[in-house]
Amino acid sequence: QAQLVESGGGLVQAGGSLRLSCAASGATFSSYGMGWFRQAPGKEREFVAAINWSGRSTYYADSVKGRFTISRDNAKNTVYLQMNSLKPEDTAVYYCAAGYSGNYYYTEIKYHYWGQGTQVSVSS
Numbered sequence: 001q002a003q004l005v006e007s008g009g010g011l012v013q014a015g016g017s018l019r020l021s022c023a024a025s026g027a028t029f030s031s032y033g034m035g036w037f038r039q040a041p042g043k044e045r046e047f048v049a050a051i052n053w054s055g056r057s058t059y060y061a062d063s064v065k066g067r068f069t070i071s072r073d074n075a076k077n078t079v080y081l082q083m084n085s086l087k088p089e090d091t092a093v094y095y096c097a098a099g100y101s102g103n104y105y106y107t108e109i110k111y112h113y114w115g116q117g118t119q120v121s122v123s124s
Contacts, residue, residue: 001026002024002032004024005022005025005116006022008020008021008118009120010119012121012122013123014086014087015085018086021078021080022080022115023077024078029098032098032100032102033052033053033110034050034070035049035097036095036097038095040091045095049068049069052103053102061106067086069082070082088123089122091120093119096115097115098112098114
């Protein structure tokens with residue numbers, strides 16, 4: 001069973017950058033597909049980015065494409081989300097998720113483990 005712990009959230013001005021990290025333990029991290037999701041106040045959780053087991057394939061929501069980059073370091077059991085050119089509408093709690101399949105997916109049902117989330121706030 002995998003445990004996921006996110007870090008790196010915080011308050012940043014519009015146009016700034018943050019890098020989120022998600023450290024995994026208790027499972028064979030390198031075989032899992034990984035994803036980032038976010039939930040803004042009063043809204044449903046939505047897909048942000050996903051990466052396959054090797055890191056060679058990635059997928060992004062249109063709203064973050066070109067600004068966010070997902071990556072992973074299997075030697076460190078960690079997945080990252082580099083967020084650049086942040087906008088106030090990026091404000092949300094960001095969650096990392098792991099799925100048994102090594103592929104990347106944009107639907108929550110494909111993920112079996114979730115972290116507790118980290119808050120990202122972008123001021124205008």
